[in-house]
Amino acid sequence: MAPDPWLSMYESTCHTAQEVAEKIQERNRCQRNGESATKLNVSIRSLLQNLKEKTERLKDLLLHSVSTRQITQLEGDRRQNLVDDLLTRHRHLQASFKNEGTEPDVIRSSLMAGGVRQGVVNPWLVEEPEETRGLGFHEIQQQQQRIIEEIIDDITNLVENTDNKLRNQTKRVMTVDRKSSSCATECQSPQSAETKDKKLWGKRPPARIEVPEYHHNKSKGKVTG
Structure with a gap:
């Protein structure tokens, strides 16, 4: 897979920023030792201009990539942070170059940052999952x-x-609720004797059996029916 042009330019811009920091440090050392730093100053001006142009180019390419959706919004935000960092470093290096004879913390920070970035070809691929x-x-x-x-x-x-x-x-x-309700109804409603008889004998109760009455006739000593 071909490398991302934006990332390649970003790496090149980082190396330029580190080179500027190294040149400023060397220029300051020459001035402290009473040596001529004319050539170094010319080189630093050229490198600072190159750094500015590369950073602006990165910003334009990033805007185009985001507007055409060539990269995700998340990646666009992360790249924008990198561009902002380069712009800040350029301003600090520019101020350090004009302030001759000094070596502020930004120079040391740029040198350290450059050392960390060495050997990293694509910082996005380092953090990007498989x-x-x-x-x-x-x-x-x-x-x-x-x-x-x-x-x-x-x-x-x-x-x-x-x-x-x-x-x-x-x-x-x-x-369960239906069965419980049915059981409760049967247990709580007493049945009449007639209802029970109907269950035992059917719908109609059994016929009554007539028993004949016998009368005793005392006068004749006979039993009559």
Whole structure:
């Protein structure tokens, strides 16, 4: 995969900023030793102008990349921070160059920052995860969309499973409640003897059996019916 032109220019600009800091440090040392620093001053002016032009170019390229969506907004913000840092370093180096004979902290900071950046070809790839490394803006968008869809599917399945469990539990509760109500009604409502007889003998009660009465006739000593 071809290197990102913006990142390559950024690395070149960082090296230019470090070179300016080293030249200013060398110029200050020559002045303290009473040596001529004319050539160094000319070189520093040229490098400062080069640093300014490169930084402005980085800013323009970044604006174009963000406006055309060649990079993500997050990456655009991070690159903007790098550009702001370069602009700040340029101002400090410019002030240090005009303030001859001094060696402020910004020179040492620039030298240290340059030393840290040496050997780092692409600072974005160092922090970028394997899943998105080398992908373009649209590819990253598609990957994010797939991840979102997978999350939505998982949530949908979870909701459906929960709904099924709730429906089953509700059915069980309603069944138990129905049986409980039926039992309570039967236990609390006393049945009449007639109702019990109907259950025993059917809908109609059993026929009554007529027993004949016998009368005793004392006068004749006979029993008559």
